[in-house]
Amino acid sequence: MAHAAQPLKRPLWTPGVLVMLVFMFAGAVAIIARFTGGIGYVTNLTNARPWGIWVGIDVATGVALAAGGFTTAALAHIFGRHYYEPVTRPALLTAVLGYTFVVIGLLVDIGRSWAIWKPMFYWNFNSVLFEVAMCVMIYLTVLYIEFLPIVAEQFKGRVNLPGILSGLNRLVDGFLQTADRILGKVMWVFIILGVVLSCMHQSSLGSLMLVAPTKLHPLWYTPILPLLFLTSAIAVGYPMVVFETTLTTASFKLDSEVKILAPLTKITIFLLGFYMVLKIGDMVMRGTWIYLLDGTYQTNSFLAELLFGVMIPWIMLLFKRVRQSARGVFTAAALIVGGVVLNRVNVFIVGYRSPLTESGYFPAPSEILVTLGLIATLMFIYRVVVTYLPVLQAPKEVSS
Amino acid sequence: MQITRRRFFRVMGAAGASVAVRPPAGHAWQSKAPPDPFGCLVDLTRCVGCRKCEEACAEVNGLPEPERVNCQCTIFEKDRRPDHDAYTVVNRYYTGKVDEFDKPVPTFAKVQCMHCQDPACVSACIVGALTKDETGAVRYDVTKCIGCRYCMVACPFEIPAYEYFDPITPKVMKCTFCYDRISKQGGVPGCATICPTEAITFGRRSTLLEVANKRLKENPAHYLPHIYGEKEVGGTSWMYLSGVPFEQVNLPALPETPSPKLSETVQHSLFTYLWSPILLFGVLGGLMAWFNKNDNPPDKGGV
Ligand code: SF4
Ligand code: SF4
Ligand code: SF4
Numbered sequence: 082m083a084h085a086a087q088p089l090k091r092p093l094w095t096p097g098v099l100v101m102l103v104f105m106f107a108g109a110v111a112i113i114a115r116f117t118g119g120i121g122y123v124t125n126l127t128n129a130r131p132w133g134i135w136v137g138i139d140v141a142t143g144v145a146l147a148a149g150g151f152t153t154a155a156l157a158h159i160f161g162r163h164y165y166e167p168v169t170r171p172a173l174l175t176a177v178l179g180y181t182f183v184v185i186g187l188l189v190d191i192g193r194s195w196a197i198w199k200p201m202f203y204w205n206f207n208s209v210l211f212e213v214a215m216c217v218m219i220y221l222t223v224l225y226i227e228f229l230p231i232v233a234e235q236f237k238g239r240v241n242l243p244g245i246l247s248g249l250n251r252l253v254d255g256f257l258q259t260a261d262r263i264l265g266k267v268m269w270v271f272i273i274l275g276v277v278l279s280c281m282h283q284s285s286l287g288s289l290m291l292v293a294p295t296k297l298h299p300l301w302y303t304p305i306l307p308l309l310f311l312t313s314a315i316a317v318g319y320p321m322v323v324f325e326t327t328l329t330t331a332s333f334k335l336d337s338e339v340k341i342l343a344p345l346t347k348i349t350i351f352l353l354g355f356y357m358v359l360k361i362g363d364m365v366m367r368g369t370w371i372y373l374l375d376g377t378y379q380t381n382s383f384l385a386e387l388l389f390g391v392m393i394p395w396i397m398l399l400f401k402r403v404r405q406s407a408r409g410v411f412t413a414a415a416l417i418v419g420g421v422v423l424n425r426v427n428v429f430i431v432g433y434r435s436p437l438t439e440s441g442y443f444p445a446p447s448e449i450l451v452t453l454g455l456i457a458t459l460m461f462i463y464r465v466v467v468t469y470l471p472v473l474q475a476p477k478e479v480s481s
Numbered sequence: 482m483q484i485t486r487r488r489f490f491r492v493m494g495a496a497g498a499s500v501a502v503r504p505p506a507g508h509a510w511q512s513k514a515p516p517d518p519f520g521c522l523v524d525l526t527r528c529v530g531c532r533k534c535e536e537a538c539a540e541v542n543g544l545p546e547p548e549r550v551n552c553q554c555t556i557f558e559k560d561r562r563p564d565h566d567a568y569t570v571v572n573r574y575y576t577g578k579v580d581e582f583d584k585p586v587p588t589f590a591k592v593q594c595m596h597c598q599d600p601a602c603v604s605a606c607i608v609g610a611l612t613k614d615e616t617g618a619v620r621y622d623v624t625k626c627i628g629c630r631y632c633m634v635a636c637p638f639e640i641p642a643y644e645y646f647d648p649i650t651p652k653v654m655k656c657t658f659c660y661d662r663i664s665k666q667g668g669v670p671g672c673a674t675i676c677p678t679e680a681i682t683f684g685r686r687s688t689l690l691e692v693a694n695k696r697l698k699e700n701p702a703h704y705l706p707h708i709y710g711e712k713e714v715g716g717t718s719w720m721y722l723s724g725v726p727f728e729q730v731n732l733p734a735l736p737e738t739p740s741p742k743l744s745e746t747v748q749h750s751l752f753t754y755l756w757s758p759i760l761l762f763g764v765l766g767g768l769m770a771w772f773n774k775n776d777n778p779p780d781k782g783g784v
């Protein structure tokens with residue numbers, strides 16, 4: 082079995098981190114502008130085009146890419162493939178951060194941010210968005226619970242808060258100790274719950290557009306949209322883990338995890354293949370391939386999604402040579418991740434046609450800054466967490 | 482083009498119905514439309530574009546005075562949509578129709594919320610801030626709204642507008658059907674009261690359909706044989722008669738299936754009594770026990 086995860090204990094303030102800080106700052110300025118001038122002041126949104134990249138990327142894509150959390154948890158803990166445990170912690174961390182930032186993105190995007198709690202009290206069971214919101218909220222709590230033992234592992238027995246907070250040391254330590262003890266026994270409930278909730282809201286995210294049959298381009302509007310969202314989320318889970326683990330190990334110069342990641346790509350052939358069959362089959366069944374050659378930017382975007390995001394990486398992974406090279410696996414994974422990003426952007430932005438007003442939408446600079454700022458913050462916190470908490474596998478010579 | 486579009490919607494509807502799993506309770510989707518709502522019939526052949534309805538609407542609803550109230554000249558040069566300052570606007574369209582001197586004849590068309598029978602906005606609203614009332618009015622309750630704008634995404638008529646420049650307390654803005662007036666005995670919407678040519682008729686939806694059919698029968702050369710809003714997206718409270726194709730006056734070709742039908746069917750099939758998540762939980766729990774039976778509990782130490 083692999084050696085235990087450890088805090089990285091590397092210097093935090095690298096040049097890369099400083100670049101992140103610049104983006105975070107720019108994003109913060111744009112967010113302040115949004116809360117002083119209104120959404121209209123910082124975005125290109127209109128009445129014809131009410132959702133832009135804050136929903137399409139910050140929320141929809143964020144949720145999809147956090148899928149590594151539940152897919153690895155299912156594999157390692159439910160299906161008992163403990164071999165994969167070294168990658169569950171980073172995947173879990175990505176999910177925790179991803180969903181946290183989905184909520185922050187929503188706070189910026191919705192008009193009445195201070196009212197975000199209202200869906201807890203006013204229920205509309207007909208609303209797909211209501212279902213998504215409930216699941217995301219509960220799942221976020223579950224994720225924090227799943228993450229708590231990692232915090233406990235690092236700090237229990239040595240809680241040492243600075244200054245006046247030191248009075249709380251005993252209390253916090255007691256909390257961590259108890260949490261750790263109890264959670265160990267009931268964690269299986271949360272692990273399963275996490276998978277169930279993920280399946281629910283990943284698919285419901287696809288149902289969001291079903292209420293607008295005349296507004297979403299037929300290439301994407303299909304009754305099986307929820308199924309497509311669910312299968313693509315499951316299919317992108319492991320590639321996302323490959324993608325980020327490769328980036329992290331490279332940037333921290335850790336031991337490559339290719340050995341663990343390689344078998345994951347075999348599962349991906351199956352999962353992505355299933356998604357591809359559904360997606361192409363759906364197109365054939367509904368006869369929407371007639372749109373494929375009409376040359377509009379929407380169709381081209383669909384083609385790009387299907388070719389570069391699904392078919393090419395799938396074919397790549399069929400080759401043993403690709404699967405055995407770190408670079409090959411990474412490229413395929415990156416394509417799949419890009420494909421899912423493009424798919425979510427297509428469904429929520431590119432494929433959306435306002436019925437009466439011809440409104441081309443392209444995000445305003447400050448809209449983009451908010452999104453980039455959020456991503457930078459996410460990466461920054463990831464970095465802080467892996468520096469101080471046992472998430473990643475430390476290099477062998479230190480730990481073995 | 483119109484035909485293929487229509488057929489396309491039908492094909493999609495059929496595909497949807499066949500794919501959607503039946504809920505365990507086994508009930509099909511049912512319309513929640515009120516049985517005998519009020520409505521308005523707009524006869525575009527009567528509208529002269531005086532924009533009095535815009536003025537009355539603004540006054541009744543406490544909105545700012547319409548742009549260039551007394552100018553029937555330049556205002557029509559741009560195609561307007563209802564927005565956060567106006568619940569209704571009148572546009573002018575040249576559709577190729579000419580009079581006996583070969584001069585192009587304009588058609589004027591008022592737009593506002595259609596007060597759909599099974600409104601997409603109501604189905605979509607996360608908190609139920611939008612509701613369909615017995616009167617037929619689709620009402621908005623700002624105290625529940627969180628400003629997610631899903632209602633705007635859902636509306637097939639592109640109606641709800643947003644106060645995009647209010648940073649903290651923006652509202653969704655759309656025609657109220659003058660609920661405060663029509664919910665009282667004998668009350669009539671502002672726009673319908675004022676119209677000098679009686680282009681807007683207010684009444685029970687069923688009565689209006691009779692009126693419309695009568696007009697079509699008595700003057701078939703004058704009208705297209707179609708009551709817009711009778712069947713579109715399952716029927717709307719506001720309906721239109723016209724002498725020119727509806728698509729040319731910005732009333733979109735729409736399927737007869739109510740917009741929320743598929744999403745609600747899918748959603749309820751999957752989640753009624755939470756049967757599917759509970760089932761999934763059980764199956765996963767079983768698998769977990771099976772796969773891990775020889776191991777120590779793997780679940781310690783942060784997943
Ligand atoms: S027209 Fe739009 S806003 Fe009005 S009731 Fe129908 S769906 Fe709702
Ligand atoms: S913006 Fe308000 S009214 Fe519209 S769907 Fe969201 S919560 Fe409901
Ligand atoms: S019904 Fe009332 S709110 Fe709606 S357009 Fe007429 S006057 Fe305005």
